[in-house]
Amino acid sequence: MFCYQCEQTAKNEACTKVGVCGKQPDVAALQDLLTYALKGLGQVASEARRLGISDDEVNVFTCKALFSTLTNVNFDPQRFPPLIRKTVELRERLKRKVLDAGGSAFPEGPATFQPAEDLEGMIAQGEAHGFAPEAGENADIRSLKHTLIFGIRGIAAYAYHAEILGKKDEAVYSFIHQALDFTLKKTPSLEEAVEMVLKCGQVNLKAMELLDAAHTENYGHPVPTKVPLGHKKGKAILVSGHDLKDLEELLKQTEGKGIYVYTHGEMLPAHGYPELKKYQHFYGHYGTAWQNQQKEFAQFPGSILMTTNCIQKPKESYESNIFTAGVVGWPGVVHIDNYDFSPVIERAMELPGFTEDSNGRSVTVGFARNAILSVADKIVEAVKNGKIRHFFLVAGCDGAKPGRNYYTRFVELLPEDCVVLTLACGKFRFFDKDLGTIDGIPRLIDVGQCNDAYSAIQVAVALARAFSCDVNELPLSMVLSWYEQKAVAILLTLLSLGIKNIRLGPSLPAFLTPAVLSYLVENYNIKPISTPEDDLREILG
Ligand code: FSO
Ligand code: SF4
Known part of the structure; x- marks a missing residue:
């Protein structure tokens, strides 16, 4: 196996014997085979779209199948063969529609592959279609293609949740198929690959917007x-x-x-x-x-x-x-x-349940975009009169690495005129801290799940408008932690919006080559976290 899609990958290189997450080599091979089959489906679906054909079942299924390959989602080998067979079945059905509409035949490869009869056969097939570097390959192109695959895995997760609640967007599905198809291109240029990766970020914003609409239309806007x-x-x-x-x-x-x-x-x-x-x-x-x-x-x-x-x-x-x-x-x-x-x-x-009440502490949630923007004038006022000096988005995933203590310490060190916005599971390192309020505005604001990054972006855009400046000119810094592929998609969204100076940790993705990293540094000034003390000093001057 060769898997390096998440932050805890072995030695920050790749899991090659067994996943640090517990993923076994058989499941890794089946996930790789499913991804290979999905590339074939993406190739056929992209050609179909050129002919004006879009198949709803194919769109929805593609997201479900991609989501199954995300970190820490599905460790059961028995669940993959039906997904692989279904991918091929849908591909063949769509292919017939393409051919009937005058499309041309597809080349040998993922668009023609047939899965083996049994589990062992499929595992062997998957081993031949993994993510390990191949001789003669351009490492930077490979890095960008893999970033793209991991990014669309994240998009697919959000699109899957949105679809369950009745929200779909053809543009999101279309891009996912286009991206799968793109990864089959033998010699794309670096510019083309970078463009696809940034487009992935833009489309993820759309997917998160869709999910935000799905959540708020079904369950109302969160309230504190x-x-x-x-x-x-x-x-x-x-x-x-x-x-x-x-x-x-x-x-x-x-x-x-x-x-x-x-x-x-x-x-x-x-x-x-x-x-x-x-x-x-x-x-x-x-x-x-x-x-x-x-x-x-x-x-x-x-x-x-x-x-x-x-x-x-x-x-x-x-x-x-x-x-x-x-x-x-x-x-x-x-x-x-x-x-x-x-x-x-x-x-x-x-089971026994709890045998007595316990009145422990509490936390406050529900500060999504609506709740925050309803007090926007108060926030703007507090910034203008100097009561709030700086906002920090301390957000992202949690994980087992000791280096993640950085985020707890960072929040602890913040001066009293600073406000923390947070979201996703990384917040559990400080979510129950009582940071008090500034003019009634809580100093610790929980925006929601990782997908509520959409809300955080809307808040930043609204503040920028209120101050007539660019988001990068706001007194706002992003100190992010990543773990899995939804975080990859969100990071690409922030970059595609032109957001600069993001601090990222606890380590940088193993799938980025030095050249791709330096591209990100040059264009976005993205940097790894150092120590909370140094970073804070640098940000606040
Ligand atoms: Fe965390 Fe897990 Fe939401 Fe991720 S629970 S690590 S980014 O899946 O999705 O924040
Ligand atoms: Fe390793 Fe992460 Fe892949 Fe699991 S998902 S096998 S921990 S890189």
Whole structure:
């Protein structure tokens, strides 16, 4: 295997024997084969579009399949052969439409490949189509092509969530297919490859906008909401991941059953949505970021539902309590299809639940774009009269590396006239800190999940308008942490918007060559984090 798509990749080079995430070589090979097959589908779908044909099933399926290859999503080898076969089946169906419309035949390769009959055969096929460098290849082009693949994996995740809630955009699907097709180009120029990578960022903004609309139209605009970190006496279900539809369905199915529903990880911001917070039994938040789940889930006295990434190998102590939904999979873990959560509910009823109330601390969520922009004049005023000196977007993913303490320390060191905007799971390193307020404006503002980067961008654009300046001229610095491919897509979005001076950590992506990195430094002044003290000094002058 050769996988280097995430931040925790072995030696910051690549996982070659087994994934640091727990991904086994068979799953890596099957994911590579699925990606190869999807390139063929992308090639045919792109040609189809040139002839005016777009197939909705192909569009939606492409996102689901790509999402299955994201870090920490699906570790179950049995789930991949059906996806690979379906890719080829849809490709052939679309090919017939292309040929009927006068299109030409496709060259030998991913557009013609046939999957082996059995799992072993497919694994062998996948091993021949991996990401490892090949002799004679241009390393920078390879780096950009891989960045593009990882970026569209991120886009696909957001587009998948949006589609589930009834939002689609042909332009997003079209680009995903175009990008898959592009990776088959033998000798694209560096300029073409850079252009595709930046376009990936633009299209991701569209995907996040779509998901924002899907969330707010279905569940209302988030409102500032206090979320208890303690628990209520009674049966309990913990919901992790990003999928609000799964959460909603579970809330409906648990109503009146004496079960309290808690959020975990990236599900925390769900408490701010009016149409979700209305459920009386939607109680509080339990635990911190994904990499602490083995310890935290072992202590949770109810059942657990994983709706997206990031799942880790379940410990024996809770493996019969955990369930997966959507694209998530772990071998041997019961998978929920078609929103029938009865196995999760039954298991929660068998388990003890919490035996007493605990009134712990609380955190406030719900400061998405609407809530922040409703007090925009107050914010502008506080900046103008010098009460707020600087904003920091300290956002992104969490992970196990000790270097991630940087972000906690960074927030701790901030002077009292600075405000922190945060989003995604990296916030769990400081989300429960009481940073107080400035003229009623909280100094720690939780914007939401990683996809709510869309909200943060809207806020930055609105502030720039209020101050009649460019976003790069605002008293705003971005100090980001990345882990997986949704973060790659978001980073590309920020670059495609021309945002400069981003600090990125805890390490830089292994899939970027020195030349690609120096291109980013020259054009965007992106830099690795150093120490919180030095970075803060440099930013605040
Ligand atoms: Fe975190 Fe995992 Fe949201 Fe990622 S839970 S690491 S960027 O999947 O998606 O922030
Ligand atoms: Fe390694 Fe990350 Fe790939 Fe897992 S997803 S195999 S940790 S690079």
